[in-house]
Amino acid sequence: VYRERGHVLFDQGPFIFRGKVEEEFGAVTLTITHLERLERMARKTATPS
Numbered sequence: 001v002y003r004e005r006g007h008v009l010f011d012q013g014p015f016i017f018r019g020k021v022e023e024e025f026g027a028v029t030l031t032i033t034h035l036e037r038l039e040r041m042a043r044k045t046a047t048p049s
Helices: 002-010 038-046
Strands: 013-026 029-039
Touching: 013 038, 029 038
Parallel strands: none
Antiparallel strands: 013 029
């Protein structure tokens, strides 16, 4: 996934992400399944006036 979407991390943020947070033996892991810039998400959901 990093090879496919890693370039997004160096773009301007902030970001909206979806995923799963897991904890095992005190170690917390975040597995991101969707990552998108907030600005792009806002444009997609904006209602025309």
